[in-house]
Amino acid sequence: MALKGTMVIGQSGGPTAVVNASLAGAVLEAKRHPEIEAIYGSLGGILGIIHEDMIDLGRERLEVIEGLRSTPSAILGSCRYKLSNEDYERILAVFRAHDIRYFFYVGGNDSMDTTHRLGQLAADRKYRLVVMGIPKTVDNDLAHTDHCPGYGSAARFTALSVRDAGRDSEALSNMGRIKIMEIMGRNAGWLTAASALARENPEDAPHLIYVPERPLNTDRFLEDVQRTYERRGHAVVAVCEGVKDENGNALAESRLPIDVDAFGHGQAGGVADVLCRLVKDRLDLSARFDKAGTIQRVFMATASPVDVQEAALVGEMAVHHAVKGVSDRMVTLERVADEPYRCTTGLVELAKVANLERPLPDEFLSPSGNDVTEAFIRYAAPLLGGPLPPYARLAKHPVARRVAG
Amino acid sequence: MALKGTMVIGQSGGPTAVVNASLAGAVLEAKRHPEIEAIYGSLGGILGIIHEDMIDLGRERLEVIEGLRSTPSAILGSCRYKLSNEDYERILAVFRAHDIRYFFYVGGNDSMDTTHRLGQLAADRKYRLVVMGIPKTVDNDLAHTDHCPGYGSAARFTALSVRDAGRDSEALSNMGRIKIMEIMGRNAGWLTAASALARENPEDAPHLIYVPERPLNTDRFLEDVQRTYERRGHAVVAVCEGVKDENGNALAESRLPIDVDAFGHGQAGGVADVLCRLVKDRLDLSARFDKAGTIQRVFMATASPVDVQEAALVGEMAVHHAVKGVSDRMVTLERVADEPYRCTTGLVELAKVANLERPLPDEFLSPSGNDVTEAFIRYAAPLLGGPLPPYARLAKHPVARRVAG
Numbered sequence: 142m143a144l145k146g147t148m149v150i151g152q153s154g155g156p157t158a159v160v161n162a163s164l165a166g167a168v169l170e171a172k173r174h175p176e177i178e179a180i181y182g183s184l185g186g187i188l189g190i191i192h193e194d195m196i197d198l199g200r201e202r203l204e205v206i207e208g209l210r211s212t213p214s215a216i217l218g219s220c221r222y223k224l225s226n227e228d229y230e231r232i233l234a235v236f237r238a239h240d241i242r243y244f245f246y247v248g249g250n251d252s253m254d255t256t257h258r259l260g261q262l263a264a265d266r267k268y269r270l271v272v273m274g275i276p277k278t279v280d281n282d283l284a285h286t287d288h289c290p291g292y293g294s295a296a297r298f299t300a301l302s303v304r305d306a307g308r309d310s311e312a313l314s315n316m317g318r319i320k321i322m323e324i325m326g327r328n329a330g331w332l333t334a335a336s337a338l339a340r341e342n343p344e345d346a347p348h349l350i351y352v353p354e355r356p357l358n359t360d361r362f363l364e365d366v367q368r369t370y371e372r373r374g375h376a377v378v379a380v381c382e383g384v385k386d387e388n389g390n391a392l393a394e395s396r397l398p399i400d401v402d403a404f405g406h407g408q409a410g411g412v413a414d415v416l417c418r419l420v421k422d423r424l425d426l427s428a429r430f431d432k433a434g435t436i437q438r439v440f441m442a443t444a445s446p447v448d449v450q451e452a453a454l455v456g457e458m459a460v461h462h463a464v465k466g467v468s469d470r471m472v473t474l475e476r477v478a479d480e481p482y483r484c485t486t487g488l489v490e491l492a493k494v495a496n497l498e499r500p501l502p503d504e505f506l507s508p509s510g511n512d513v514t515e516a517f518i519r520y521a522a523p524l525l526g527g528p529l530p531p532y533a534r535l536a537k538h539p540v541a542r543r544v545a546g
Numbered sequence: 547m548a549l550k551g552t553m554v555i556g557q558s559g560g561p562t563a564v565v566n567a568s569l570a571g572a573v574l575e576a577k578r579h580p581e582i583e584a585i586y587g588s589l590g591g592i593l594g595i596i597h598e599d600m601i602d603l604g605r606e607r608l609e610v611i612e613g614l615r616s617t618p619s620a621i622l623g624s625c626r627y628k629l630s631n632e633d634y635e636r637i638l639a640v641f642r643a644h645d646i647r648y649f650f651y652v653g654g655n656d657s658m659d660t661t662h663r664l665g666q667l668a669a670d671r672k673y674r675l676v677v678m679g680i681p682k683t684v685d686n687d688l689a690h691t692d693h694c695p696g697y698g699s700a701a702r703f704t705a706l707s708v709r710d711a712g713r714d715s716e717a718l719s720n721m722g723r724i725k726i727m728e729i730m731g732r733n734a735g736w737l738t739a740a741s742a743l744a745r746e747n748p749e750d751a752p753h754l755i756y757v758p759e760r761p762l763n764t765d766r767f768l769e770d771v772q773r774t775y776e777r778r779g780h781a782v783v784a785v786c787e788g789v790k791d792e793n794g795n796a797l798a799e800s801r802l803p804i805d806v807d808a809f810g811h812g813q814a815g816g817v818a819d820v821l822c823r824l825v826k827d828r829l830d831l832s833a834r835f836d837k838a839g840t841i842q843r844v845f846m847a848t849a850s851p852v853d854v855q856e857a858a859l860v861g862e863m864a865v866h867h868a869v870k871g872v873s874d875r876m877v878t879l880e881r882v883a884d885e886p887y888r889c890t891t892g893l894v895e896l897a898k899v900a901n902l903e904r905p906l907p908d909e910f911l912s913p914s915g916n917d918v919t920e921a922f923i924r925y926a927a928p929l930l931g932g933p934l935p936p937y938a939r940l941a942k943h944p945v946a947r948r949v950a951g
Contacts, residue, residue: 152717155714155718156713156714156717156718158710161938181945182940184942185720188720193945193947193948193949195944195945196940196942196943196944196945197943197944197945198940200941200943201940201941201943202941205938205939205940205941206938208936208937208938209938211935211937211938212937212938213710213713213714213937214710214713214714214716214717215717216717216938216940217717217940218716218717218718218719218720219717219718220718220720220721221718221721222720234949235948235949238948238949239945239948301845301846301847302838302841302845305563305618305619305841305844305845305846306839306840306841306844308561308618308619308844309560309561309618309619309840309843309844310840311619311623312557312561312619312620312621312622312623312624313560313561313623313624313625313626314623315590315593315623315625315627316625316626320840399826399830399831399832400826400832408834414819421804421805425804426804427804427805429813429839429840430837430839431837431838431839431840431841432835432836432837432838432839433707433836433837433838433839433841434711434834434835434836434837434838435711435714435715435725435834435836436707436710436711436836436838438714439710439711439713439714440706440707440710441706441710441935441937442706442847442848442935443847443848530616530846530847531613532613532616532617532618532846533566533610533611533613533614533616533617533621534610535587535601535603535606535610535621535622536605536606536607536610537589537601538601538602538605538606539600539601539602540586540598540600540601540602540644542598543598543640543643543644544598544639544640544643
């Protein structure tokens, strides 16, 4: 017999364009199950439970819940907070007081760890509780899932913006500029790799791609840039904010106390600026950078329709399985086919994804260390939810010269 | 009787999302006039004429010309190049050799100056030549036109990205971060001001807006940020890359030889980084910046339909007037009404726009020096080509507390 009681759902970590779609999927599914007697939302991630700062999502108008599918960022508020043992006890006390029997957490690997521990504590204390993880991260670095909701939309924005900024750089190629585009990703280059989807032809931007999975040797980087510049008159470089040098140290990371988060991670970012200075100093070439920053992860206007739909689906399936008694699992996405793209969902034990990071596999990275492979393109393309709109290409019939010199 | 001969068109300065729409408008109109015997495109701005690097646009397929309306950046290539007296003579020689009688230049105020001088030289040398300027700049700083093609699309991207990044910052407000968004604009804050269109409610991002028209006093800036932070738990700041201090010096500008262009302008940009450091050092608050850079000016996926249509129109009208014998003019946009928005075109002497910059007028800037006025909103809103898509807002019915502490 299904467990009766209240459910609470929270959103964690960095917001995405589609994390509210997951919320919509979970809430709408929960409304179909009478055993879920109330649907609470925790404000500010797990902190909302600790502070008893919760709202009654069941009373929200249906149009508002539906509207979450096209509303970016985390509408419940999010956090990056590492729980103490005391916090876990407090959460359990809040759950008991409100008869909360279902806990859903939308987040990345840190959040899956939190969810798993909470389930374990409840089991230890003989408190019947179902805990389920709903995947979310533009970094696409969760293990045991084909991909992560949030990634497809961020990848689409990355491809579109690198394509357009690449055309901008090409138009000014007589100025011989090097353009460096800084893409999000602390330890995994999935999003940076997606910049390759900007290319319609092999000579299109990005001309060079650097990800944290391959150490960045600055001499080799400068050679790559110089060679591209000589061939094309300009160069567009996509670089992951988290690239490391050969000693495994981040090329640019702030470890100022103000920049270190609760999990001990420093602030990535600034690498494009570092590389621009290097290009100016060592190659005497003009260099500028674009760093779309958080815009990349939440930009809604170009969200991938596939991503929106899958984000809602994983939310829905988490509730679907939970009311059947499944617990301590994260919903996964399982690809059935690339073309036409088909995807279904599965389940994985939370302990298997908790605190694990999935880097880009070798088969997705070219041996040159500065590009991706066709296998990656096949993997990532369907997640963008359709091809990029086509751009005009002129035939450029030349006019014969008539003047000397 | 209309002047018979070849026309040449070039694109100049920083690319935009719609500068190819102007090209399409001009080419399609030219095809309607038999006195225009051939339609050439100059590759790389004016440099294409100097180097006789021209293409026959009349031979391009019609679908390709139509496709230019949805293709960003400058498809003919652009330049930032200051012509020497020798260059002007050379251009006239090329014009004579190819019987070029119509010159159209799509660009900003430097380009209008170039176009004007070319017309004057031709007149001095008794060479019959019609020269027309087609306005283009995301900076929106051309005089004697209500607004500039390119601005509406860049403004729409700015509003969308500040809105979404603002929601991102709000979701993580328990982390108390200051987010600084660097917006393009060397001397004029039109694009930065457009960030205000991100707001649905007064408390929405951006909370503070700084433009070059008002000197930025760092102490006042820090007070503004601190006050906003205390009220909201976070702050989203839109700052123009070209903001100046009280002595009129750019807060962040590189004057390295490699960064100074042909017109003697240094490289603006870097101000968000400077302000982030200031916030960290002096307020001990976490601060990060987004700098979409060139993405802002060319991002096509969210181009303003009004902007695309008007960009095509000014190209079309330039040719329309030219074949009637009008010369030495730039096509302007003249607003007829705000709501419903209606706009027509006019003409202005090139000499009146050449090398002039139109800053934001006082009536568009709030006395506080850190925001825009309702008058600016009324001015800018129609240029975005429609309201931003609505986002869901939860009613947030609170759940009553049941646990002590």
